Amino acid sequence: MTLYLFYFLSFVAILSALLVVFSKSPIHSILYLIITFFSIAGHYVLQNAQFLAAVHIIVYAGAIMVLFLYVIMLLNLNKETEPHKTSLAKIAAVICAGSMMVVLVASLKGASYLMAKPGGDIGLVKNLGKVLFDEFLLPFELSSILLLAAMVGVVMVGKQDQRTQILTNTPSTEANKIE
């Protein structure tokens, strides 16, 4: 039963991941990416990692995907504005990615000698919280500083530049002088 669920979720994940790459319109790509993320969250639940499944849905489907969709709508991207590579570059990309997959599978193939150990409650909030706030307390606090720095950086980068505002408000000769 679990194995069938695994195959179903894997099928959904791989199919929608392929559709992310090959669909024409950017907004469809992002919507397929949301489906991929939900099936990966299903995999986490299947592996008894409930805490990570919840965090994954909240962070990815709730925050990152909304950010992607907002940016796409803000920039007004659609099928017509979509740039395309030449077909030679596309074939080369497929060959490169395929050979990389062969190399990765070949290098990871011997891992099945790892035997499963008994017990399996490590993914629950109680056990994960003990590790997170004991052994990994300093990295946990540092990640909050990282998020703060990212927030400040985003505001600084995304702010409308003072000079460009002057440029749009003044005649072109003045603008050239400032430039």
Added chain:
Amino acid sequence: MIPIDNYIWLSTVLFSIGVLGVLYRRNAIIIFACIELMLNAVNLLMVSFSNTLNDSRGQVFVFFIMAVAAAEVAVGLAILVMMYRKTKSVDIDILNRLKG
């Protein structure tokens, strides 16, 4: 209990699809989405190994990767919006003028 080999296959395929997307597309936002796909493939493999070896440190690392990914996406999309304001396009090939 699902054997670890299945998860190795699944996350390898997902990672390769992410690489394919980065090489195949020119839209910078889709390239970002494919980078997210690669990060998720690695996360999935890390969770399955942590589950197999019964070691919760792998899952803690996945948690940290998610925090870093959130920060990375926010900064990256801000840079993309600025790039769109300058060039009126999200085509990644326009950025080949950046010579360092």
